[in-house]
Amino acid sequence: MEEHSYALISTVVFGFAIALGLGFIAERLRVPALVGYLLAGIIVGPATPGFVVDATIASQFSELGVMLLMFGVGLHFSLRDLLAVKRIAVPGAVCQMGLATILGMMLSELWGWDGGNAFMFGLSLSCASTVVLLKALETRGVLETMNGRIAVGWLVVEDLATVLALVLLPPFAKMYTSAGTGIDEVAQSSLWMTVGQTVLYVAAFIFLMLVAGRRIIPWLLWQVVRTGSRELFTLAVISVAIGIAYAAQMLFHVSFALGAFFAGMVMRESKLSHRAAEESLPFRDAFSVLFFVSVGMLFEPSILLESPFKTLAVVGVIILGKSLVAAMLVLAFRYPMNTALTVSASLAQIGEFSFILASAGVKAGLMTEEARSLILAGALISIALNPLVFMTVNPLKRWLLTRFEFARKLEQREEPYAQLPMSTDRKYLEGQVVLVGYGKVGQRIAQALDERGIPYVVAEQNRECVEDLRKQGKAAVYGDAIDPAVLIQAHIANAAILVVATPSPLDVRQMAEAARTLNPDIEIVVRTHSDEESQLLRGEGIGIIFHGTEELAKSMSRHVVERFRPVERPPA
Numbered sequence: 001m002e003e004h005s006y007a008l009i010s011t012v013v014f015g016f017a018i019a020l021g022l023g024f025i026a027e028r029l030r031v032p033a034l035v036g037y038l039l040a041g042i043i044v045g046p047a048t049p050g051f052v053v054d055a056t057i058a059s060q061f062s063e064l065g066v067m068l069l070m071f072g073v074g075l076h077f078s079l080r081d082l083l084a085v086k087r088i089a090v091p092g093a094v095c096q097m098g099l100a101t102i103l104g105m106m107l108s109e110l111w112g113w114d115g116g117n118a119f120m121f122g123l124s125l126s127c128a129s130t131v132v133l134l135k136a137l138e139t140r141g142v143l144e145t146m147n148g149r150i151a152v153g154w155l156v157v158e159d160l161a162t163v164l165a166l167v168l169l170p171p172f173a174k175m176y177t178s179a180g181t182g183i184d185e186v187a188q189s190s191l192w193m194t195v196g197q198t199v200l201y202v203a204a205f206i207f208l209m210l211v212a213g214r215r216i217i218p219w220l221l222w223q224v225v226r227t228g229s230r231e232l233f234t235l236a237v238i239s240v241a242i243g244i245a246y247a248a249q250m251l252f253h254v255s256f257a258l259g260a261f262f263a264g265m266v267m268r269e270s271k272l273s274h275r276a277a278e279e280s281l282p283f284r285d286a287f288s289v290l291f292f293v294s295v296g297m298l299f300e301p302s303i304l305l306e307s308p309f310k311t312l313a314v315v316g317v318i319i320l321g322k323s324l325v326a327a328m329l330v331l332a333f334r335y336p337m338n339t340a341l342t343v344s345a346s347l348a349q350i351g352e353f354s355f356i357l358a359s360a361g362v363k364a365g366l367m368t369e370e371a372r373s374l375i376l377a378g379a380l381i382s383i384a385l386n387p388l389v390f391m392t393v394n395p396l397k398r399w400l401l402t403r404f405e406f407a408r409k410l411e412q413r414e415e416p417y418a419q420l421p422m423s424t425d426r427k428y429l430e431g432q433v434v435l436v437g438y439g440k441v442g443q444r445i446a447q448a449l450d451e452r453g454i455p456y457v458v459a460e461q462n463r464e465c466v467e468d469l470r471k472q473g474k475a476a477v478y479g480d481a482i483d484p485a486v487l488i489q490a491h492i493a494n495a496a497i498l499v500v501a502t503p504s505p506l507d508v509r510q511m512a513e514a515a516r517t518l519n520p521d522i523e524i525v526v527r528t529h530s531d532e533e534s535q536l537l538r539g540e541g542i543g544i545i546f547h548g549t550e551e552l553a554k555s556m557s558r559h560v561v562e563r564f565r566p567v568e569r570p571p572a
Contacts, residue, residue, distance in 0.1 A: 007054040011061070014044050014053055015293045016286075023289075032387040034135060034292050038380055041296015048301070055297055062294035064242065065287030066352055067260040069131050071241035072284050073152060074264020075277045080440075082153050082265075087464050089153035092329045096154075096347065097161060099325045100126035103317050111310065113371070116173075120361035121371045125317055125378070127162045129351020130155045130257065131291055132383050136346070136390050146461035146480075147339050150330075151346040156261065162353045163255050164198055166360055173364035198253065205252040209262045213244075217263070218270035225272065234279045240267065241280065257352070291352075292383075298355065299380045303373045314378035319348045319389065335463065337400070337411055341393045348389045349382035350375070417466045417478035419489040420457070427455040428475040430494040433560060436481040436511060437501035438465050441527060445499060446474075448557035454564045456499075457490045484514040493518045497560060500526040525559060 022036030022043075044053045082089075104122025113121070133155055137143040143152070217240055224236040241260050248259025267276055304311055323344035330340035358375045361367030400407035420428065433449060433456035435442055442458070449456050458476040460466050469476035479486035481500075492498065498515045500508050508526045515522055 008057055010051075011053040011057045012290075014051060015040065015058060015061075015290055018043055019289050019293055032139075032384075034132075034387070035384045037289055037292035038296040038299075038384055041293040042299055042301065043296075044293070045297035045299065047299065053297070055294075058290060058294040058297060061287060062291035062352075063256055065284070065289070065291035066131055066257045067242050067245045068238075068280060068284040068287055069134055069291075070257045071245075071260040071264040071267075072277060072280060073130070073134055074261045074266075075268050075273055075280075082156065084462050084465055085150045085153040088150060088330065088333045088335065089157050092326070092333065092343075093154045093157035093161065095329055096322070096326050097123075097126040097158060100317070100322045103321045103325075107313055107317060108371075113368070116366040117361075117368055117371055120357065120367040121375070123165060124354045124357045124361070124367075124375050125314070125350060126322070127158050127353045127357070128155055128322075128347045128349055129353070129379075129383065130159060131288065132349050132351050132386055133346045135288070136386060139387070140390065142342070147342040149462075150335075150339060151343050154343060155346070156258075159255065159258055159261075159353065160202070162357065163202075163253075163258060166255075166356065168198070169360050169364055169366075173366055201252045202254060205248055205254050205259070206262065209244075209266050213263070213266040214269050217266050218272070221267070221270055221272050221276070230279075233275070237267075237276045237280050238283060255353075295351070295355075295380065295383065298376050300373050300376065303377045307370070307374065310374055311377045311381070314374050315381050315385075318350055318378050318382045319385065323348045323389075331410060337397055337407065338393070341397055345386070345389045345393055349386040350379045351383060354379055417463060417470065417476070418486075420475055420477060420491070424475055425455075428457055429491045431496045432456055432475075432491070432494075433497045433499055433564075434459060434487065434490045434492050434495045434515075435499045435501065436460075438462070438469070438476075439501065442501035445501060445557045445560065448561055452561055452564070454561065457495075459486055459490045482510045482514075484518065487511070487514055487518060492522065495519060495522060497523045497525060497563060499560060500524070502527075523563070 018040040019037045022040045023033035024036070026033050026036035026039075041058075042048055044051060046052050046055065101119070101122035104125040105118040108118030108121050130152075133151060134143070137148045137151065142148045220240070221233070221236060224232050241263050244263035245256040245259035248254040248262070249256050252259075267273055270276070326347045327340040327344040330343050331337070354375055358367060358372040362369065362372055401411060433454060435446060435449075435456050436459045438446065438458050438460045442460075446456065446458065456475070458466070458469055458474065459481045460469075460476060460478065461480050463478050466476045466478040477486060477489045479489070481487055481490075481502075487498075492515050498511070500511055502508070512524050512526075515524060
């Protein structure tokens with residue numbers, strides 16, 4: 001049998017084996033394992049001597065990795081989560097991409113590049129890698145926090161904008177390269193027609209997923225579960241993820257990544273979402289390794305010697321320029337400094353969509369090979385440095401607060417939603433329920449309290465959620481309830497019950513400690529996701545604990561309602 005017949009097997013074997021070895025060494029050196037994966041890609045890539053794996057097969061494996069990773073994000077990121085951060089994610093992502101593109105174009109002008117090359121170069125630098133972000137957030141356990149949701153929502157909007165840019169690229173290239181002024185009526189008409197078609201395709205896909213997908217996918221999973229076969233369930237989950245991603249690309253011209261993301265969001269509506277996430281995790285991890293290996297294969301080490309200053313400038317725009325722009329935008333929306341620093345660290349890298357944009361730009365004749373090589377170099381270096389950038393978030397925050405007055409003013413500036421209005425009714429200030437977290441469980445509890453007229457104050461990290469609650473006439477304060485100041489603003493000192501509907505046991509312990517310091521007699525009701533968490537909290541004597549997913553909200557609501565039920569006095 002010919003050697004080339006083993007291209008698929010050799011790609012997997014050498015990709016995994018070398019990535020395992022270098023990833024292990026990286027971890028022992030206390031360097032993120034993904035740096036080892038990237039170096040493995042360079043070793044098995046065409047730029048270095050020795051064995052070279054099939055780049056086409058490696059690229060397709062990396063696409064599968066992106067699909068499964070985005071599917072996993074969708075399983076933990078509901079449409080409600082996306083809409084909850086729309087007021088910062090949509091304008092923030094659009095403004096950040098625009099300003100980052102301008103930074104890249106200004107850098108290109110210094111090098112004497114033409115307008116088309118400069119525009120594509122800047123646009124390629126403006127979009128961060130969702131895959132790298134997910135790895136960073138999961139490693140630090142902040143994926144499901146408010147900061148994590150804002151960062152993920154921001155990048156989802158960036159991905160949507162990049163998909164639109166990729167669809168518009170061919171008519172834009174024709175318009176740019178037209179004779180004379182560079183614009184003719186035919187090309188201009190083609191551009192607007194493409195815009196309209198793209199919007200219709202994306203809208204049709206989203207509508208189909210939210211209407212038909214929300215019914216068909218959960219039903220399909222339940223049919224498979226009834227067979228009692230674990231392998232069939234795993235196969236069903238993977239098939240749904242990559243099948244919908246493929247259909248999104250082929251039928252609606254939506255990227256594989258976004259198609260898989262919406263598949264996960266729809267599957268999240270099923271009661272089997274946690275099991276689906278667990279079953280698909282090994283596949284996501286394995287194929288994400290091949291994604292980083294394929295990125296390393298694209299890197300040309302010679303660019304570091306041929307254009308060291310240009311490479312350094314590109315890395316500066318990615319890590320410093322984009323981060324600074326993102327931080328200023330988040331602060332302009334009156335979010336805290338920790339959120340600004342988290343989002344800016346999330347965007348301090350470029351990845352998969354940058355490669356796709358660069359390749360499309362070269363194919364359309366708008367970008368040079370030199371520009372693409374610089375983008376790949378910037379991607380590799382920024383991806384390798386991104387975990388280190390995340391590690392600087394907390395130290396940088398402390399340093400800024402210690403050294404600069406403006407940072408302290410930003411941290412202490414008056415936030416209109418950080419305290420209850422002076423006109424708040426007294427029933428919300430004494431004997432009330434303090435409800436921490438207004439997610440799926442928190443909303444069910446709030447609904448039960450509303451039905452029985454029990455007063456409560458919501459403490460929530462999502463500023464937009466607090467704003468919406470205030471508009472509905474409900475008592476709510478904005479902030480992280482780990483901070484005792486937030487509990488004070490919710491009048492915890494005079495409250496009857498503290499209900500913690502957030503999932504982190506660490507947060508629960510800190511909140512409980514602060515609440516009992518301010519109100520020693522307060523009753524505390526919490527939720528957990530596992531028996532281990534429940535035992536940990538019981539061992540510390542924390543309140544009444546509810547565990548599980550099926551009846552969690554109902555059980556917590558029932559307990560709180562019964563606690564407020566009037567006691568019937570015996571007749572005199």
